[in-house]
Amino acid sequence: MVGKKVIITGVPGVGKTTVVNEALKKLKQEGIEYQAINFGTFMFDVAKTENIVQDRDQMRTMDRTVQKRLQQHAAQAIAKISGNVLIDTHASVKTLKGYLPGLPEWVLREIMPDLIVLVETDDDQILIRRLSDETRSRDKEGSKVIGEHQQFNRAIAASYAMLTGCTIKIVTNADFLLDRAADDMAAVLR
Numbered sequence: 001m002v003g004k005k006v007i008i009t010g011v012p013g014v015g016k017t018t019v020v021n022e023a024l025k026k027l028k029q030e031g032i033e034y035q036a037i038n039f040g041t042f043m044f045d046v047a048k049t050e051n052i053v054q055d056r057d058q059m060r061t062m063d064r065t066v067q068k069r070l071q072q073h074a075a076q077a078i079a080k081i082s083g084n085v086l087i088d089t090h091a092s093v094k095t096l097k098g099y100l101p102g103l104p105e106w107v108l109r110e111i112m113p114d115l116i117v118l119v120e121t122d123d124d125q126i127l128i129r130r131l132s133d134e135t136r137s138r139d140k141e142g143s144k145v146i147g148e149h150q151q152f153n154r155a156i157a158a159s160y161a162m163l164t165g166c167t168i169k170i171v172t173n174a175d176f177l178l179d180r181a182a183d184d185m186a187a188v189l190r
């Protein structure tokens with residue numbers, strides 16, 4: 001079955017998983033189904049088996065060559081999934097050596113997305129969400145640095161569109177406006 005391949009991105013803690021889950025609930029009521037998968041989980045399952053890291057937040061600190069190998073492995077596995085697929089991942093990953101493209105050319109060639117969604121909100125709101133989420137080891141950084149990461153993600157998303165011809169949609173997930181974000185997300189997934 002030919003389906004849509006949609007990539008969802010956003011800096012850690014912006015709420016991409018939350019928005020995706022709400023949007024999928026709305027679409028399900030209309031009989032539209034997507035298989036939601038998390039790119040980081042595909043990478044982490046291999047990293048765990050190889051005993052490289054203990055938790056998913058440590059993956060950003062792995063050697064670049066290891067991160068790239070796990071990216072490629074994840075992309076190849078995900079490419080085999082048919083139907084409508086929604087891939088929760090990162091436009092760029094903040095590593096110890098700078099921004100690593102989340103979707104380098106060899107990953108894009110495997111997945112060939114129809115659409116890339118950038119989930120964004122105010123830098124301060126992301127900072128507060130990270131500080132409130134005790135289940136994860138988020139990077140300790142201020143709102144200015146979070147803003148730089150969001151800007152970088154827009155720039156690199158443009159290059160992904162150039163390589164694949166996919167469209168880019170920006171969805172704002174503001175405090176108290178989750179439902180609006182889910183509506184915006186659902187609209188591009190129909």
Ligand code: AP5
Pocket residue numbers: 010011012013014015016017018019038039040041043056057058059060067071088089090093101102103129130132133136173174175176177178
């Ligand atoms: P992953 O697990 O995807 O990391 P993440 O970005 O931290 O994802 P989360 O799911 O934790 O954050 P989120 O933005 O979805 O926010 P959430 O919905 O939880 O990836 C893990 C690792 O895998 C990466 O660090 C990287 O190392 C690796 N990786 C992944 N893809 C890769 C790639 N392509 N290449 C290389 N490496 C890759 O929400 C956060 C909080 O905000 C929650 O408490 C929520 O309740 C709250 N919230 C959400 N929306 C709202 C709202 N509207 N108002 C108020 N609060 C809200």
